[in-house]
Amino acid sequence: MATDCSSEPALDARWKQSFRRRLLTWYDRHQRDLPWRRSQNPYRVWVSEVMLQQTQVETVKPYFRKFIKAFPSVKRLAAASEQDVLRLWEGLGYYRRARQLHAAAKIIVAEHGGHFPRDVNTLQTLPGIGRYTAGAIASIAFDERVPILETNTIRLLSRLIGYPDDPTKSAGQRLLWQTAEDVLPRKNIALFNQALMELGSLVCTPGSPQCEQCPVAKLCTAYADGSQSAIPRTGRKVNFISVAEAAVLINKQGKLLLRQCPEGQRWAGLWDFPRFEIVGEAPQFVHDELTKKVKEQIGLVVDPKELVKTIKHGVTRHRITLDCYTARYISGRISRRHGTALRWVRPAELGAFPLNSTGRQLANLAHLSMQNGS
Numbered sequence: 001m002a003t004d005c006s007s008e009p010a011l012d013a014r015w016k017q018s019f020r021r022r023l024l025t026w027y028d029r030h031q032r033d034l035p036w037r038r039s040q041n042p043y044r045v046w047v048s049e050v051m052l053q054q055t056q057v058e059t060v061k062p063y064f065r066k067f068i069k070a071f072p073s074v075k076r077l078a079a080a081s082e083q084d085v086l087r088l089w090e091g092l093g094y095y096r097r098a099r100q101l102h103a104a105a106k107i108i109v110a111e112h113g114g115h116f117p118r119d120v121n122t123l124q125t126l127p128g129i130g131r132y133t134a135g136a137i138a139s140i141a142f143d144e145r146v147p148i149l150e151t152n153t154i155r156l157l158s159r160l161i162g163y164p165d166d167p168t169k170s171a172g173q174r175l176l177w178q179t180a181e182d183v184l185p186r187k188n189i190a191l192f193n194q195a196l197m198e199l200g201s202l203v204c205t206p207g208s209p210q211c212e213q214c215p216v217a218k219l220c221t222a223y224a225d226g227s228q229s230a231i232p233r234t235g236r237k238v239n240f241i242s243v244a245e246a247a248v249l250i251n252k253q254g255k256l257l258l259r260q261c262p263e264g265q266r267w268a269g270l271w272d273f274p275r276f277e278i279v280g281e282a283p284q285f286v287h288d289e290l291t292k293k294v295k296e297q298i299g300l301v302v303d304p305k306e307l308v309k310t311i312k313h314g315v316t317r318h319r320i321t322l323d324c325y326t327a328r329y330i331s332g333r334i335s336r337r338h339g340t341a342l343r344w345v346r347p348a349e350l351g352a353f354p355l356n357s358t359g360r361q362l363a364n365l366a367h368l369s370m371q372n373g374s
């Protein structure tokens with residue numbers, strides 16, 4: 001029976017018992033062998049959960065292995081430089097996650113003696129740890145009886161109880177957190193919560209859930225009334241914004257200018273080539289606009305040359321067309337401006353800097369073309 005938006009989930013004891021048994025039996029047979037599942041170490045659970053936010057499992061695997069190899073403990077992470085942390089995170093995106101992970105590691109070492117708090121409320125005082133991540137660490141690492149709710153379990157639980165409204169709104173969130181708590185068994189919480197996420201991820205998938213293979217199909221409201229494709233109801237459509245930007249590879253005697261993205265801007269802490277939003281389209285306008293912006297914002301006189309590459313990419317709601325130009329340095333000295341660090345870097349040194357993904361593509365291109373002497 002579909003659940004009314006304002007009502008509490010009506011899961012009786014027999015339903016819950018059957019659900020837990022079916023879910024855990026299925027998980028025992030079908031769970032994936034993932035690198036972060038080989039131990040219940042809270043540090044590894046935490047790193048994996050943060051990496052998995054907004055990122056697919058297959059993408060996370062190599063990053064997780066590299067990260068844990070470089071920083072095998074929370075103490076080692078706390079002692080690392082932010083640049084080293086960002087360099088290892090490079091390509092994973094959402095770099096704020098890495099900076100918060102690093103900041104939280106320092107607090108765990110300074111204020112908790114390097115030991116993870118077990119309690120969800122204390123965990124949530126750490127940077128980047130919200131209710132879900134706190135629940136995941138406490139339940140998976142410490143077997144604490146606390147619920148979790150993330151993308152996969154939101155979808156799974158919404159369908160199970162037949163929740164017809166938008167589950168991201170506050171009424172939906174309240175109901176689903178309550179449901180996630182209601183279905184918890186008394187013990188084996190670590191297994192149970194992982195099993196919930198795994199079923200949502202592998203079987204109760206967004207597009208076409210595999211209901212015929214689902215171990216809990218008999219208990220599922222959406223399956224009974226055929227409403228799987230309508231649940232969960234999605235929120236408002238995202239309106240994308242088109243943006244034109246230009247990046248400049250300014251060459252001064254074989255060195256290229258890099259800038260560090262300042263606090264409060266995209267990619268804060270990472271390095272990039274100078275880049276600007278542009279309005280001109282004809283080559284002469286872009287040349288003049290770039291010359292002016294480099295002078296105003298960096299204090300250098302440069303002569304923009306050829307367009308070497310166009311990269312289309314997305315950042316949150318923005319769909320960016322990035323035209324990348326080479327430019328010849330003419331005059332001027334760099335200094336720290338508006339909180340932005342600037343540095344002349346040899347192409348062979350670019351590998352040591354954490355760059356955003358377009359910056360890395362351009363760095364590889366520049367390194368290659370300068371090696372070939374062009």
Ligand code: SF4
Pocket residue numbers: 156159160203204205209210211214215216217218220221222223228
């Ligand atoms: S029966 Fe289908 S919709 Fe229901 S939980 Fe299983 S996979 Fe999801």
